Amino acid sequence: MPLLAVSLASCAGSSGAGADPAGLWGEKAQGSPWLELAEDGMVSGNDGCNRIAGQWSEADGEIRFEQLSSTKMYCPGIDPWLASAVAAQVSGDTMLVLDADNAEVGTLKRGE
Numbered sequence: 001m002p003l004l005a006v007s008l009a010s011c012a013g014s015s016g017a018g019a020d021p022a023g024l025w026g027e028k029a030q031g032s033p034w035l036e037l038a039e040d041g042m043v044s045g046n047d048g049c050n051r052i053a054g055q056w057s058e059a060d061g062e063i064r065f066e067q068l069s070s071t072k073m074y075c076p077g078i079d080p081w082l083a084s085a086v087a088a089q090v091s092g093d094t095m096l097v098l099d100a101d102n103a104e105v106g107t108l109k110r111g112e
Helices: 002-010
Strands: 023-026 034-037 042-046 051-059 062-070 087-091 094-098 104-109
Touching (some): 023 104
Antiparallel strands (some): 023 034, 034 042, 042 051, 051 062, 087 094, 094 104
């Protein structure tokens, strides 16, 4: 029986502490950035003003965003950092969002 437990633990997802990255990241509130990673590989979100949509996948502990598109509305006081997302890494309940240069552009907390 202990061997089975060890085998299952080693098969857990590689994002953070074996957590499934699917779900809500951030808070769906007016002016707040958020992403929602669906089980089917689709991603939707908002940078606080503009809608974001595309696809996501996970490999080697890194989340990759593909074919992301965003509306381009002018919103004073909103930082559109989330629209530059190319990849992300999850550690516990925090998603570190990275741009094309692999630089950190922001973080999102796991939503409820």
